Amino acid sequence: MSWRLCPSETALLVVDAQEKLVAAVQQPTDWLERLEILVKGASLLGVPIAITEQVPTKLGRTVPAIVQAAGKSCKPISKTKFSAAEQGKIFSKKRILVAGCEAHVCIRQTVYDLRLKELTPIVVADAVGSRRERDREVALAEMRADRVVVTTVEAVLFEMMESSEHKQFKDIQSLLK
Secondary structure (H helix, E strand, O other), rough: OOOOOOOHEEEEEOOOHHHHHHHHHHOOOHHHHHHHHHHHHHHHOOEEEEEEEEEEEOOOEEEEHHHHHHHOOOOOEOOOOOOOOHHHOOOOOOEEEEEOOOOHHHHHHHHHHHHHOOOEEEEEEEEEEEOOOOHHHHHHHHHHOOOOOOEEHHHHHHHHHHHOOOHHHHHHHHHHH
């Protein structure tokens, strides 16, 4: 098995990027912009996307820009557990890109539960937020120490294209500028 990411073997799980949560999540300051770029890029590359919402009646719906970036066929899935690993099971892919909020609660629990399901989570760190930087940094450090791949939006998108000759290269490059 190759450790390289390719669109045919990868899916994206967007965890709880909801209106009330997003308003509270401040670190890093550009995480939501990076998440939107990731979702748009994954969509351009044909990577399946699932979006979860933690108790949307209390925390609101997913921010419209993320839903719009995912496309009309991607409907957010409501959940009550902090972990979104059950929703990650809907994919027939072994590698799951994980992004959203919050790093130390839903992201962390999702990552460890995906591993228990023998899937390979990849945390897209610059598209993951928390209310406090300390919580985010500790969660990312813990996952790295447990040998979870922690990477960035740009690294993931360029790796899945493999080359500047990819048919979506210019579109993805324009997202990242």
